[in-house]
Amino acid sequence: MTDLTPVFDDLRDESEELDRLVGELSEDTWALATPAAGWSVAHQIAHLTWTDRSALLAVTDLEAFAGEVEKALAAPDRFVDEGAEAGAGLPPARLLAEWRAGRDALHKALCAAPTGVRFPWYGPPMSAASMATARLMETWAHGQDIADTLHVMRPPTDRLRHVARIGVRARDFAFGVRGLAPPEEEFRVELTSPPSGPSSGELWTYGPEDAAQRVTGPALDFCLLVTRRAHRTDLAVRAHGPDADRWLDIAQAFAGPPGTGREPKGATTA
Template identity: 35%
Template structure:
């Protein structure tokens, strides 16, 4: 489990470096997350990181979002609205939370599932979801402010998350999970492959675009990704690498 937690910590480091670049005006600027400023995005990440140690200890059932709304998006927005603070305080709150969450993940029983948002996850998968969320929200900050946030090999975890949750996504549509092969080109030009190459349906193309589609930061039609077979196109449409309910 150490590999993904190491990469989560590296993603945290990259995110912190991005925040260190921000001017005071940047913190109040609109992010690419609808309705949220940059400060709101960081507060959301702090709130959700803070829930990890308690969830892993069995003290709470993950992020207790149902107290704030009937669906995840509405609840997360209400949570952010309930705890306004200065950018400096929120930055420090996130720093403390990210350190505590990594410590808790490293100490966790790797085989014990815990409740997290809409499902139960083992610690490795939980670490992967946190990496994916920090990466996606880093884009929400970097893109509108025209700041650099380079794609890295850590996106392999994000791509794996998208592929591994497709059966759940198909189930929500009342469809059986199809056999699917994904052949994705990594940021360094290597190939990341998921699934059976003989599967009747496939998705091929840029891994970073695949991850952005899964984060709903890129329209599938604009991604340049290629689909084949009876289920390739719908798989790309249903692709998600975050929790929902």
């Protein structure tokens, strides 16, 4: 049996790192606008709180989660923003407390989930490990929005391995969500692990070694790319092959519409 503890613990650690970043912020700072249009720091944490609650329902209360899916289907273009807006309206101390309680409850539920069981989601059903991986990816990505807002540099960790894996596995989804046919052949993806982690300098690899097309670069840059937290031109991720090159323009690790992404550094708007 595979030991699922690492991904559950990594999700907890990623959340705690973000908690240390926002836990002592002033109320004025919670209201600062982040790079996500229309979202403040409070919206970012509110979104994580809302999504953690949805994940908890998916694992523990199928009927209640089905009700959440109905709400999403009734307002597919608004339900995510509405969930964030509702939480962002709370006093920061209360929002912080709800986020902490919710993620703790989700951690316990995921650890207690039976092996092999798949839980419903807004997309395909997921195992407990996949659920934890998706939550870690979102926590890291929204934490990046907050860090960018506060002009804080976060040292990359080996937890990025989970984000990178989702980004690779979501390749075909990125094409499909834009109405494009995915490439028939797999790519080789080779990423250099963060220099500050235990696996410093290690190569994280995905796909066949003899693949005709490949993607290479630092793991951090790849994760920023697939979460659409930085523009491709500002990153040291390289494509070798026309389909791989196209993928880097559209890659995304998250479900739902791609959004506008980030502008290149130094870009100006008319």
